[in-house]
Amino acid sequence: MKVALVTGASRGIGKACAIRLAKDGYAVVINYSHSEEQAQKVLDEIVAAGGTAITYKADVSDLNQVKQMVKDVSKELGGIDVLVNNAGIVRDEYLLMLNKDTLDRRCLCPRPATNRYRKGNGSQPERTEPTSAGILPDYQSKNTLRGV
Numbered sequence: 001m002k003v004a005l006v007t008g009a010s011r012g013i014g015k016a017c018a019i020r021l022a023k024d025g026y027a028v029v030i031n032y033s034h035s036e037e038q039a040q041k042v043l044d045e046i047v048a049a050g051g052t053a054i055t056y057k058a059d060v061s062d063l064n065q066v067k068q069m070v071k072d073v074s075k076e077l078g079g080i081d082v083l084v085n086n087a088g089i090v091r092d093e094y095l096l097m098l099n100k101d102t103l104d105r106r107c108l109c110p111r112p113a114t115n116r117y118r119k120g121n122g123s124q125p126e127r128t129e130p131t132s133a134g135i136l137p138d139y140q141s142k143n144t145l146r147g148v
Helices: 012-023 036-048 063-077 100-104 110-114 142-146
Strands: 003-006 027-032 052-057 082-084 126-128
Touching (some): 003 012, 003 063, 012 052, 012 082, 036 052
Parallel strands (some): 003 027, 082 126
């Protein structure tokens, strides 16, 4: 079974991604930082529909917590096939006033998670960062802001 790690999966877009991935047959890691009760509800919904999921509390802006989460998830589920880099940190500022610290305090999952992707058919690991046009910059990924 393929494994999907969804950051910020206790509500909103992350919840929808987690539920959809579970319906598509993935074992889902429901990452949350503060919303344990909401994360548990997402887990219950996935399991009730016949899916496989676990919850994992980690602040994705803390590199040590991210590394530990990736290590634990890899140990428990055998690796990570998909990363949905959804968690957002809200810092409402004008785009021209954003500083390096604000831009760098984002979800730190991609780097540590890439080291734990399952090695399989030689294809690149799947990764996505849901963004929406027209919303405040802090809801968008750093790569989107930098134009990468």
